[in-house]
Amino acid sequence: xxxxxxxxxxxxxxxxxxxxxxxxxxxxxxxxxxxxxxxxxxxxxxxxxxxxxxxxxxxxxxxxxxxxxxxxxxxxxxxxxxxxxxxxxxxxxxxxxxxxxxxxxxxxxxxxxxxxxxxxxxxxxxxxxxxxxxxxxxxxxxxxxxxxxxxxxxxxxxxxxxxxxxxxxxxxxxxxxxxxxxxxxxxxxxxxxxxxxxxxxxxxxxxxxxxxxxxxxxxxxxxxxxxxxxxxxxxxxxxxxxxxxxxxxxxxxxxxxxxxxxxxxxxxxxxxxxxxxxxxxxxxxxxxxxxxxxxxxxxxxxxxxxxxxxxxxxxxxxxxxxxxxxxxxxxxx
Amino acid sequence: xxxxxxxxxxxxxxxxxxxxxxxxxxxxxxxxxxxxxxxxxxxxxxxxxxxxxxxxxxxxxxxxxxxxxxxxxxxxxxxxxxxxxxxxxxxxxxxxxxxxxxxxxxxxxxxxxxxxxxxxxxxxxxxxxxxxxxxxxxxxxxxxxxxxxxxxxxxxxxxxxxxxxxxxxxxxxxxxxxxxxxxxxxxxxxxxxxxxxxxxxxxxxxxxxxxxxxxxxxxxxxxxxxxxxxxxxxxxxxxxxxxxxxxxxxxxxxxxxxxxxxxxxxxxxxxxxxxxxxxxxxxxxxxxxxxxxxxxxxxxxxxxxxxxxxxxxxxxxxxxxxxxxxxxxxxxxxxxxxxxxxxxxxxxxxxxxxxxxxxxxxxxxxxxxxxxxxxxxxxxxxxxxxxxxxxxxxxxxxxxxxxxxxxxxxxxxxxxxxxxxxxxxxxxxxxxxxxxxxxxxxxxxxxxxxxxxxxxxxxxxxxxxxxxxxxxxxxxxxxxxxxxxxxxxxxxxxxxxxxxxxxxxxxxxxxxxxxxxxxxxxxxxxxxxxxxxxxxxxxxxxxxxxxxxxxxxxxxxxxxxxxxxxxxxxxxxxxxxxxxxxxxxxxxxxxxxxxxxxxxxxxxxxxxxxxxxxxxxxxxxxxxxxxxxxxxx
Numbered sequence: 008x009x010x011x012x013x014x015x016x017x018x019x020x021x022x023x024x025x026x027x028x029x030x031x032x033x034x035x036x037x038x039x040x041x042x043x044x045x046x047x048x049x050x051x052x053x054x055x056x057x058x059x060x061x062x063x064x065x066x067x068x069x070x071x072x073x074x075x076x077x078x079x080x081x082x083x084x085x086x087x088x089x090x091x092x093x094x095x096x097x098x099x100x101x102x103x104x105x106x107x108x109x110x111x112x113x114x115x116x117x118x119x120x121x122x123x124x125x126x127x128x129x130x131x132x133x134x135x136x137x138x139x140x141x142x143x144x145x146x147x148x149x150x151x152x153x154x155x156x157x158x159x160x161x162x163x164x165x166x167x168x169x170x171x172x173x174x175x176x177x178x179x180x181x182x183x184x185x186x187x188x189x190x191x192x193x194x195x196x197x198x199x200x201x202x203x204x205x206x207x208x209x210x211x212x213x214x215x216x217x218x219x220x221x222x223x224x225x226x227x228x229x230x231x232x233x234x235x236x237x238x239x240x241x242x243x244x245x246x247x248x249x250x251x252x253x254x255x256x257x258x259x260x261x262x263x264x265x266x267x268x269x270x271x272x273x274x275x276x277x278x279x280x281x282x283x284x285x286x287x288x289x290x291x292x293x294x295x296x297x298x299x300x301x302x303x304x305x306x307x308x309x310x311x312x313x314x315x316x317x318x319x320x321x322x323x324x325x326x327x328x329x330x331x332x333x334x335x336x337x338x339x340x
Numbered sequence: 341x342x343x344x345x346x347x348x349x350x351x352x353x354x355x356x357x358x359x360x361x362x363x364x365x366x367x368x369x370x371x372x373x374x375x376x377x378x379x380x381x382x383x384x385x386x387x388x389x390x391x392x393x394x395x396x397x398x399x400x401x402x403x404x405x406x407x408x409x410x411x412x413x414x415x416x417x418x419x420x421x422x423x424x425x426x427x428x429x430x431x432x433x434x435x436x437x438x439x440x441x442x443x444x445x446x447x448x449x450x451x452x453x454x455x456x457x458x459x460x461x462x463x464x465x466x467x468x469x470x471x472x473x474x475x476x477x478x479x480x481x482x483x484x485x486x487x488x489x490x491x492x493x494x495x496x497x498x499x500x501x502x503x504x505x506x507x508x509x510x511x512x513x514x515x516x517x518x519x520x521x522x523x524x525x526x527x528x529x530x531x532x533x534x535x536x537x538x539x540x541x542x543x544x545x546x547x548x549x550x551x552x553x554x555x556x557x558x559x560x561x562x563x564x565x566x567x568x569x570x571x572x573x574x575x576x577x578x579x580x581x582x583x584x585x586x587x588x589x590x591x592x593x594x595x596x597x598x599x600x601x602x603x604x605x606x607x608x609x610x611x612x613x614x615x616x617x618x619x620x621x622x623x624x625x626x627x628x629x630x631x632x633x634x635x636x637x638x639x640x641x642x643x644x645x646x647x648x649x650x651x652x653x654x655x656x657x658x659x660x661x662x663x664x665x666x667x668x669x670x671x672x673x674x675x676x677x678x679x680x681x682x683x684x685x686x687x688x689x690x691x692x693x694x695x696x697x698x699x700x701x702x703x704x705x706x707x708x709x710x711x712x713x714x715x716x717x718x719x720x721x722x723x724x725x726x727x728x729x730x731x732x733x734x735x736x737x738x739x740x741x742x743x744x745x746x747x748x749x750x751x752x753x754x755x756x757x758x759x760x761x762x763x764x765x766x767x768x769x770x771x772x773x774x775x776x777x778x779x780x781x782x783x784x785x786x787x788x789x790x791x792x793x794x795x796x797x798x799x800x801x802x803x804x805x806x807x808x809x810x811x812x813x814x815x816x817x818x819x820x821x822x823x824x825x826x827x828x829x830x831x832x833x834x835x836x837x838x839x840x841x842x843x844x845x846x847x848x849x850x851x852x853x854x855x856x857x858x859x860x861x862x863x864x865x866x867x868x869x870x871x872x873x874x875x876x877x878x879x880x881x882x883x884x885x886x887x888x889x890x891x892x893x894x895x896x897x898x899x900x901x902x903x904x905x906x907x908x909x910x911x912x913x914x915x916x917x918x919x920x921x922x923x924x925x926x927x928x929x930x931x932x933x934x935x936x937x938x939x940x941x942x943x944x945x946x947x948x949x950x951x952x953x954x955x956x957x958x959x960x961x962x963x964x965x966x967x968x969x970x971x972x973x
Contacts, residue, residue, distance in 0.1 A: 025810040027797035029728040043725050044795075051715035058682060058711050062704070065690025069625070079626040079852060079882045088630055088687050092680065099679045103672045103718075110722035111665050117724055118661050134500075173495040174591060176656060176731060180797045184727020187657045189592065190494055191585025194658035211656075211731040211799045213488055215495055216415045219802035315414055 027207040029180040033227060034200040036117055036183035043113045050102050117184075117197075125197065126164040128156070132175030132188040132210065134318060135217040136280055136293040143241055150241045151268075153280030154223045155288045156208065158182075158200050159233035168194045176212035179225050185211045200227040207294070216316035222294025236287075243271025244283045244339050255335025258328045266319075269339065279319065286340045292317070300333040307332060354870050356896035361453065361867035363920055372920040374458035375866060376443050379465050381762065383440030386472060387433045392833070393476070394428040397421045399826055402786075406819035408807040418803030419486040424479060426489030427509060431516045432472055434747060435558075435605065438612040439523040441754060442551040444762070446527055448857035448864060449545055451536040451873035453894075453901050454917055456529035459924045459959065464522035466928030471515025474936060478508045485509035488801060490602065491572070493583035493594050498576045507576060507939040510569040514935055517562045524555035531555075534901060535909040536856070537891055538875040545855045545878065546622075546635055550615025553639045557608050557646065565601035568594055578942050592657060599650035607646040609743060611639055613750035614681060617703050620753050621685045623853045624700040625692025628879050631684035638677035645674055655726045664723035671721030678714050682707060697851070698772035702753025705780040709745025713738055716791065731801075734794025740787045752779070752832065759836065760850045764862045765843030771835040778828025786821025789814040854879035859888060872902050923959035930955045 025031075032038040129149065131138040139156055140149040156179075158164050168177050170190040177196070178185035186196045210221035228236070247253045256272065264274030270283040285291070288298055295314050296302040308329060310319040324332065363369035363378070373379065401421050404412045413421065447455055455461050478484060485505045487496050496506045531552045535544070544552075571582040572594070581587025583594050614635075622629045629635065651659065651667040685707065694700065716738040720726050729735060760766045798811050805811055849858040858881055860869055871890035877883050891911070894900045899917040904910055930951035937944025 025796065025808070027809065028795065029797065030795050037728075040724060040728050043722065044719070044728070047719045047722065047725060051718060055711055055715055058686075058707070061683075061686050061690075062707060065686050066694070066704075068690050069692055069694040079854065079879070080628070081877065081879050081882055082627045082630075082691070084630055084632075085691070088691070092631060092634065092683050092687070095683050096676060096680060099676050103675060106718065106722060107665075107669050107672055110668050110724060113722075114661055114665060114668075114724045173500055174492055178731075178799070180728060184724065185656050185731065186727070189657060191591065192658065207797075209797070209799055213492075213495075213731075213801040215487075215500065216419065218799075219415065219804055316416070 025207075026205055027180055027209060029184075031181055033202040033204060033206060034182040034198050036196075036198055037181055038201075039113050039116055040184055043109055046109055047106060050106060054099075054102065119197075126159065126162060128164055128166045130156075130166055130168050130177060130188070132168070132170045132172075132177070132214070132221075134172050134215055135210070135221040135314075137221070137223045138171070138280065139223075141237055141240070143237070146241075148241075150237065151281040152240055152284065152288075153282075154290070154293050156223055156225045157233055157236050158198065158225065158227050159230045160200050160203050160227050162230065163197050163199045165195055165197050168196070173214050174212050175210045175214045175221065177208065178211040179206055179208035181206040182208075182225065182227075187212055203227050203229060205289075209294070217314055220293055220295045220314050220317075222290075224289045224294065239287070240284055244269045246271070247335055247338050249334070249338075251331050251334040252338045253335075254328075255331035255333070258324065258332050259335055262322050262324065262328075263332070282336065282339060284339055286337050292319070300337045303336050304329050304333045350870065353896050354865070357867040357870060358865055360897055360899060361865075363866070369920070371925055372922045374454070374462050374918060374920050374924075376447055376455045376458060376461055377762075377864065377868075379461045380440045380444035383436055383443065383465055383468065386469065387437035387440065388833075390428050390472065390476075391433050391437075392829070394425045394433065395826060395829060397425040397428075399822055401425065402819040402822040404803065405805075405815050407816060408805055408809065408812050410804060413803060415803045416486065419488075419801075420479075420484040422801060423485045423488050423491075423509070424475070427475065427485060427512065429743075430489055430605065431513060432468075432475070434609045434743065435520055436468055436516065436523075437751065438554065438609060438747075439520060439527065439558075441612060441616075441751070442527045442555065443523060445758065445857060446530055446548060446551055447534070448761075448860065448868055449548055449855050450530070450534055450539065451856045451859075451869050451875070452530065452534045453867050453869065453899070455526050456534060457526045457918075459918050459921055460522050460526050462921075463924035463928050464519045464526070466925050467515055467522070467931060468519035470928060470932035470935075471512045471519065474515065474932070475508060475512045478504075483508055485512075490598055492598075493572060493575070493591050494585070496572060497583055498579070499584075504939055507573060510573050511935050511939055513569045514566060515932070517566050518931070520558055521562055524558035527551055527555040528559065532906045533903050535904055536873045536875050537902075537904060537909055537911050539909045541907055543875060543878050546618035546629060546632065547615035547855070549636050549639060550611050550613075550618070553643045554608050554611040554615075557604050557611070557643050560647065561601045561604035561608065564597050565605075568597035568601075571597075573938070574942075577938070592654075595654055595657065596650070599653040600647070603650040603653065604646040606742065607642055609747045611642065613706075613747040614639060616750040616754035616757075617685060617706060619853075619855070620699045620703050620750075620757050621688050622879075623757070623851050624695045624697060624703075625688050626695065626852070627688065627692040628854070628882070629684060630687040630691065631680070632878065634680050635684055638680045641677040642674060645670060645677075649674070649721075652721055652723075652726065653730075655723045656730050661723070668721055668723045672718055674721075675714065675718050682711060697756075698767070698769055698776060699753040699757040699851075701773060701776045702749050702756065705776060706745060706749040706753070709741055709749060709780070709784065712788075713741025713745050717742060729794060731799055732794035733790040733798045733800060736800055737787045737790035737794065740783075740790075744783060744787075749780075752776075755836070757851065758857075759839070760843075760846030761857055761862050761864070763840055763843070764846055765839055765841075766846050766850055767839040767843055768835050771831055775828045775832035775835060778831060779825045780828075782821045782823070782825025782828055784821070786818050786825060789817050789821075793818075849881070854882045856880060921959065923955055927952065927955035927959055 032041045127142040129140040137154050140151050143150050168186055168188045170188045175188040176185045177188050182200055183196055183198045186194050204227055206225040208223045208225050247256050260273055264276055266276040266278040268275045268281045290297050292306055292314055307322050310317050310321055363373045404410050483504055485508055491506055491509055494500055531548055574580045575582050581589040583589045583591050618629055649667055649671040652671045655664055720729050756767055756772055793811055793814050846862050848861055871892055874889040874891050900914045901917045903912045903915045905912055934944055934948030934952055937948050
């Protein structure tokens with residue numbers, strides 16, 4: 008009860024918090040950080056009120072004296088005020104000790120190695136999208152996808168972070184604090200989500216022109232649902248059945264395959280995101296557009312209009328071919 | 341001044357001093373002046389003009405962010421806007437304007453005729469102006485830096501940033517930091533060697549203490565940033581690999597060196613503000629400040645701690661956790677000296693006889709605002725909590741509360757406080773209060789919501805966001821607040837201009853201040869004071885019968901200043917102060933050519949050194965001492 012009372016001001020904020028908010032924790036790490044935030048907000052709030060009180064008091068007291076004397080005075084430090092200063096310093100030091108200790112304990116809890124049988128995920132930052140790879144529990148191979156992170160609830164995942172180009176920062180505020188993605192280094196964070204649902208992550212370190220459009224979706228789901236998803240991601244792409252999609256596959260192989268991979272076809276480019284199961288994803292172009300065939304066709308035709316500066320070049324296609332590629336990509340489930 | 345034993349003789353001496361210390365008339369005098377007041381006024385005016393321009397950029401950015409998916413600016417335009425706004429505000433406004441205030445006020449508060457190195461002061465301004473012109477002319481030519489005010493490699497390295505935008509940024513830093521080093525060395529030497537007899541270190545006004553501490557910090561902090569930007573330029577120009585991981589370099593080295601400067605810089609901006617606030621509180625409470633010794637110790641404590649907490653800007657880079665805990669404790673420890681200072685100001689006001697003039701309102705606004713910034717700073721100092729806060733709008737709110745609330749509000753207060761001393765006229769109190777209310781309310785309306793935006797996940801440096809993020813309302817509120825404070829800024833500037841002619845005549849001492857600058861006329865004559873004042877306390881104008889004892893003996897027919905000892909300010913010798921000279925300007929132009937040339941070719945360092953050497957040789961060419969002229973050492 009007391010705890011929920013203490014959280015009250017933050018809960019009011021959380022009410023209007025979205026899928027990308029540190030006020031609506033869905034994992035142990037974000038939970039303990041929200042607790043620390045609550046503590047710090049209370050301590051700082053109390054100190055601010057104290058300062059306001061003393062300022063108001065001193066202005067009120069001084070008001071009476073304005074008329075009395077205009078002569079300036081060289082005054083010694085009054086002993087009573089000196090004692091008050093000492094008390095005030097002790098109060099500040101005490102509050103700092105509380106905050107430093109709480110901060111240290113939370114930091115330790117974030118670093119605790121609970122990850123012995125953790126799910127291994129490799130994340131690579133690119134200008135301006137995210138490559139994601141999961142270790143297949145059966146074969147030990149790496150299963151690649153992009154821009155949509157799935158995590159099983161109740162199990163720790165160790166996320167290893169590397170960069171293909173410049174510095175990025177991996178941040179899913181509902182799950183954990185951010186960790187920079189630095190070329191030449193591998194950083195890692197452990198996350199233990201405990202509540203299912205969709206969240207959103209976004210690059211938090213300025214990384215160039217399209218830093219604003221370097222987001223990714225995060226789905227926390229039950230263990231079995233996650234296993235099923237991973238197994239589906241591990242499979243190669245299905246061979247297109249209808250004629251339109253088949254024609255789309257041909258156009259894709261000639262126009263897109265230099266950069267994009269579709270496992271199970273000849274397309275094996277590594278420059279852009281792996282598209283083997285793109286139709287299972289919620290959004291395209293690193294969170295820029297919601298997934299739909301229309302959005303895909305628009306993106307292929309005019310990527311520079313939708314995300315100026317993106318590395319994706321405009322691909323001029325005949326309308327029929329564009330339609331076919333859209334159908335093909337939509338079939339990649 | 342009170343040397344009224346023989347008024348005609350005194351007036352004659354005044355005229356002789358004026359003739360000796362005045363500049364040549366016209367353009368030549370403008371270019372050759374070494375008068376610290378003229379130079380500092382140029383510094384302040386240039387910085388205020390830039391404050392206005394960079395403020396316009398801020399308004400532009402707020403319009404772009406006022407609603408989701410706005411199309412006012414593209415990503416390139418937005419990135420340039422925040423890069424130019426941040427670089428201008430931090431390197432070309434905040435630091436220089438504080439040094440300029442020191443350059444203008446310190447000699448007056450010391451009863452001195454000028455600064456220790458007048459020609460160096462002129463050189464400092466011209467070089468600063470060179471940096472300003474380089475950055476903003478580049479902006480007009482569309483080679484604006486576009487990677488923020490700290491341009492982390494490898495993004496700023498040769499592989500990801502072709503062209504010269506990064507070089508312009510890095511070389512602008514070289515300009516402004518050489519200028520800042522010149523200015524701060526000058527302030528340190530002036531304070532330590534040119535205090536009036538009797539003004540021991542323990543009797544220095546707190547303002548002078550603040551400027552001494554900030555200048556010493558500048559001398560220690562700036563070499564780090566000049567080193568790191570020079571390494572960046574050499575990575576780009578001659579393919580060294582300091583910051584290229586593929587060549588064995590380390591991108592984090594840049595961040596360590598940058599923040600080893602960057603964090604002290606915040607206090608280099610804030611500590612002078614402590615001086616402004618102390619001076620204003622003292623005058624308008626009409627009593628000496630409570631806790632002189634704790635205030636000085638707090639400033640020294642901040643100065644020392646400031647160099648031990650740069651890593652709190654890097655908690656998210658994945659450094660060892662025990663190290664983070666150390667930097668957490670060090671960063672939070674700053675709250676102690678800052679809290680002591682807040683206490684001393686409030687205690688002084690509480691036991692004084694307050695006069696609610698505009699400068700005091702700025703101080704009250706400062707306390708209300710800066711304490712929020714300090715407390716949010718305590719929150720970001722926590723290493724784990726910072727992982728949620730860093731690089732979000734929470735930090736944008738925090739840094740503006742600290743820099744605007746903590747440094748600009750006191751600066752505006754200081755501007756209103758010393759304006760009559762500089763111009764001879766008072767600013768309008770009525771319009772001053774209106775400007776204060778608009779800026780204070782608008783600022784808080786504009787920036788407080790950003791704390792919440794940061795907690796709701798809005799990262800910094802994004803040029804747009806989607807409607808589904810739910811950030812639209814608070815962003816709109818922030819934009820409205822920005823407009824309110826911008827309107828206040830215009831009122832402030834208009835008030836300053838109009839009061840030049842219309843303001844009430846100020847007289848020597850309109851506020852009844854305690855320190856020596858109020859003893860001379862407004863505006864002060866070229867030589868500041870007719871005689872050297874002798875001081876026996878922290879508030880010389882409030883002690884005794886209002887007469888100041890003076891020490892005679894400085895020549896009136898040549899530029900002589902009195903040099904005193906470092907700690908006790910005992911008179912040591914008369915020093916011949918340099919005369920006006922064109923060579924500081926020529927040296928600054930030659931240095932500018934070297935700096936700008938080295939953006940394009942490393943050989944500029946070689947051939948560019950020749951004109952610099954010539955200019956410096958001419959500048960320092962020794963003159964034959966006149967027979968019988970004392971004080972030529």
